[in-house]
Amino acid sequence: MDVIALAWWQLALAALMVVALAGCTAVARLGMGRSLLIAASRTVIQLALIGLVLEALFASARLYWVALMALAMLLIAGREVMARQRRRLLGGWAFGIGTVAMFLSSFSVTVLTLTLIIGPEPWYRPQYAIPLLGMMLGNTMTGVALAMDRLTDTAWRQRAAIENRLMLGEPWQQAVGDIRREAMRSGLMPMINAMAAAGVVSLPGMMTGQILAGTSPGLAVKYQILIMFTITLGTGFGTLAAVAAGSRRLFDDRQRLRLDRLSRPRG
Amino acid sequence: MSTIDALSLERLAVGELADASLTIHAGEVHCLSGPSGSGKSRLLRAVADLEPHGGQVWLGDIAQSSLPAHAWRAKVMLVPAESQWWAERVGEHMPRPSDTDLEALGFTPEVLDWQVARLSSGEKQRLALLRAISREPAALLLDEPTANLDDATTRRIETWLSQRIRERGWPVIWVAHNPDQIARVAQRHWRIAGSELIEVAAWM
Numbered sequence: 001m002d003v004i005a006l007a008w009w010q011l012a013l014a015a016l017m018v019v020a021l022a023g024c025t026a027v028a029r030l031g032m033g034r035s036l037l038i039a040a041s042r043t044v045i046q047l048a049l050i051g052l053v054l055e056a057l058f059a060s061a062r063l064y065w066v067a068l069m070a071l072a073m074l075l076i077a078g079r080e081v082m083a084r085q086r087r088r089l090l091g092g093w094a095f096g097i098g099t100v101a102m103f104l105s106s107f108s109v110t111v112l113t114l115t116l117i118i119g120p121e122p123w124y125r126p127q128y129a130i131p132l133l134g135m136m137l138g139n140t141m142t143g144v145a146l147a148m149d150r151l152t153d154t155a156w157r158q159r160a161a162i163e164n165r166l167m168l169g170e171p172w173q174q175a176v177g178d179i180r181r182e183a184m185r186s187g188l189m190p191m192i193n194a195m196a197a198a199g200v201v202s203l204p205g206m207m208t209g210q211i212l213a214g215t216s217p218g219l220a221v222k223y224q225i226l227i228m229f230t231i232t233l234g235t236g237f238g239t240l241a242a243v244a245a246g247s248r249r250l251f252d253d254r255q256r257l258r259l260d261r262l263s264r265p266r267g
Numbered sequence: 268m269s270t271i272d273a274l275s276l277e278r279l280a281v282g283e284l285a286d287a288s289l290t291i292h293a294g295e296v297h298c299l300s301g302p303s304g305s306g307k308s309r310l311l312r313a314v315a316d317l318e319p320h321g322g323q324v325w326l327g328d329i330a331q332s333s334l335p336a337h338a339w340r341a342k343v344m345l346v347p348a349e350s351q352w353w354a355e356r357v358g359e360h361m362p363r364p365s366d367t368d369l370e371a372l373g374f375t376p377e378v379l380d381w382q383v384a385r386l387s388s389g390e391k392q393r394l395a396l397l398r399a400i401s402r403e404p405a406a407l408l409l410d411e412p413t414a415n416l417d418d419a420t421t422r423r424i425e426t427w428l429s430q431r432i433r434e435r436g437w438p439v440i441w442v443a444h445n446p447d448q449i450a451r452v453a454q455r456h457w458r459i460a461g462s463e464l465i466e467v468a469a470w471m
Contacts, residue, residue, distance in 0.1 A: 158353070160349070160351045161351040161352075161353045163317060163347075163351075164347060164350060164351035164353075165351075165353070166317060166336075166337070166340060167315060167317065167340055167344065167345040167346070167347065168340070168341075168344065168398070168399065168402060169337055169338070169340045169341025169342075169344065169402060169404075170337060171335075171337040172337070178353065252319075254316055254319075254336040255335075255336035255337055256316070256317055256318070256319070256336070257317075
């Protein structure tokens with residue numbers, strides 16, 4: 001291992017600088033000192049906890065522990081997708097559609113990547129499976145949440161136009177087609193932008209991490225490319241599935257626009 | 268020419284309206300009036316199956332519930348009081364209408380290239396009628412089709428519509444307020460009073 005070990009007191013030094021920043025924002029009356037400190041403490045606590053969990057997981061390396069961890073990550077991501085929508089589908093559909101879409105896309109792409117491409121022994125080895133799935137879910141979650149938010153919000157704003165198209169005899173798929181495409185696009189956009197900017201504007205976090213850990217840049221780049229592609233696949237298919245299912249749910253079996261199935265935005 | 272069928276409402280229930288039954292024969296116009304909020308637009312929406320409702324609607328011997336909803340709406344076409352335009356240009360919203368229809372409504376064929384944002388509310392209303400009939404429906408539901416038009420244009424549209432309705436044999440429900448207009452275009456006239464449809468006698 002040629003990565004330099006970090007002691008807790010060294011981290012405390014960095015923490016002290018964050019406190020200094022909080023002090024400066026307080027002086028400048030930005031009103032952010034408090035939330036800055038709370039967020040910083042959350043980082044420490046959450047990451048320390050996940051570190052403990054991962055240490056335990058890596059030590060046991062049983063399939064059912066990995067699966068349990070993956071399930072917990074999926075459910076939290078599903079909750080997050082729901083929380084990020086202004087007008088969400090009622091009756092558990094917002095959570096259900098988001099979670100199932102992420103499950104289908106992230107899990108299948110992760111499993112395929114592990115078994116066919118990387119090929120660790122066993123294929124569910126947590127050092128590979130958990131970070132890979134984490135990056136997949138994190139990005140798929142953003143894509144699905146953006147797309148669903150765009151879908152429900154635009155359908156709400158353009159309800160009169162959608163209904164007018166229905167009146168003219170268009171099937172629901174056609175009446176909501178533009179909005180559906182728009183929503184899918186907004187879900188895919190962040191990944192396309194990230195791929196286009198990779199290495200030029202930003203050095204991707206995982207690659208940087210691997211290089212810091214002593215991996216040769218050539219290999220780190222290969223991993224980064226693989227990750228970018230799998231994330232794009234997961235986000236893409238997840239977004240397409242979620243928007244397809246979500247837009248279906250906006251209509252009933254007589255193809256009526258049912259905006260009463262959406263929640264009112266709070267505040 | 269498609270076969271001409273009557274439009275029948277059988278014990279239709281929507282909102283306050285509990286039991287609306289009427290039959291509109293081919294080529295007939297039935298006007299519908301009532302205070303605002305009495306459910307005229309909702310009744311039309313129920314006939315077009317855009318609103319959950321009780322009872323049944325028939326077009327000839329085709330039941331509303333026996334057709335896929337979009338196929339029913341393509342036959343029994345609702346023209347709302349306020350039309351919506353989603354594409355950039357007028358022509359993208361409809362199959363090409365005939366020049367005679369365009370002219371009857373006071374347009375030249377160039378209107379199809381116009382930007383939607385340029386249209387006045389009166390132009391939108393006339394073009395919405397044109398858009399609906401250029402899709403060749405089998406029955407029409409008109410929600411105050413001349414609300415935004417001046418008197419001269421109103422008369423012109425009435426004449427054109429009545430002629431088309433007779434030619435094509437559409438059964439029509441026409442929501443209107445103006446008694447003179449009702450007298451000009453309708454064969455029968457119904458009023459929504461509470462939960463009922465009441466026929467208004469022609470001499471009143």
